[in-house]
Amino acid sequence: MKLMICGKGGSGKSTVSALLAGAMAKQGRNVLLMDADESNIGLYRMLGVDIPRPLMDGLGGKKGFQARQKSTGMGFGGLPPLFSDGMTLDDLPQNDLIKTCLAESGTLKILATGKIHHFGEGCACPMGKLFRMFFTALKLDGRDLVIVDTAAGLEHFGRRLDGECDHILTVVEPSYESVTMARRMAPIAGEAGLPLSVILNKTTPDIQAEMATALEGLEIIGCLPRNSSLFLNTLKGLALAPDVREMEEICLRIDALMKK
Secondary structure, three states: OOOEEEEEEEEEHHHHHHHHHHHHHHOOOOEEEEEEEOOOOOOHHHHOOOOOHHHHOOOOOOHHHHHHHHEEEEOOEOOOOOOOEEEEEHHHOOOOHHHHOOEEEEOEEEEOOOOOOOOOOOOOOHHHHHHHHHHHHOOOOEEEEEEEEOOOOOOHHOOOOOHHHEEEEEEEEEOOOHHHHHHHHHHHHHHHOOOOOOOOOEHHHHHHHHHHHHHOOOEEEEEOOOOHHHHHHHOOOOOOOOOOOOHHHHHHHHHHHOOO
């Protein structure tokens, strides 16, 4: 399954992505956590691994990637595709580009598409193209799970980055903006033919009930309470504790989705 984690900025997408990836890998799943957020860099610290070199950097940045695209498929002297169709998660360490950009922890693999490094370097469209090339080449078996931590907001829908995924998971915090974005996201996911589910984050019992009412009609597959230790660890750039009890129910729900 290819699962996209979406939501408003600050809702906790990266925290949920890291917790879910760690928990599913701990259960024996073959997991790839894909960082498709061009801005944030804290995802790796949450998992206790060093920040890997992004794929775009491995290609010499946007200019290197664009130059390579011009040379690909142009007959004599053209370069082979970056990613072979039918590439599996087990194949990733054998790819010359990917192996220099891949971080691993047990059965969990972590890979970033690209990051904004400099003033005036241009938009993130080449990173979106690189992501689609990689994402569409992947072939998964029944125990494989790809979790994509997306950039905040709805832009990834406009750029069709979600087109090759199987399910949208939106993270909602207790704010009007976050709830409204989830409700806006649902019909857009429907246009793409994608099912959408919700994880409530930073909740208390009374807030949880209000959020559930505000999101009536959307499938809520889990709730994560306010957790000061998680907050402090993310603030300090420390690894998150992998045994958040509420993730167990969420993992069961994800397992059920993968079996459909």
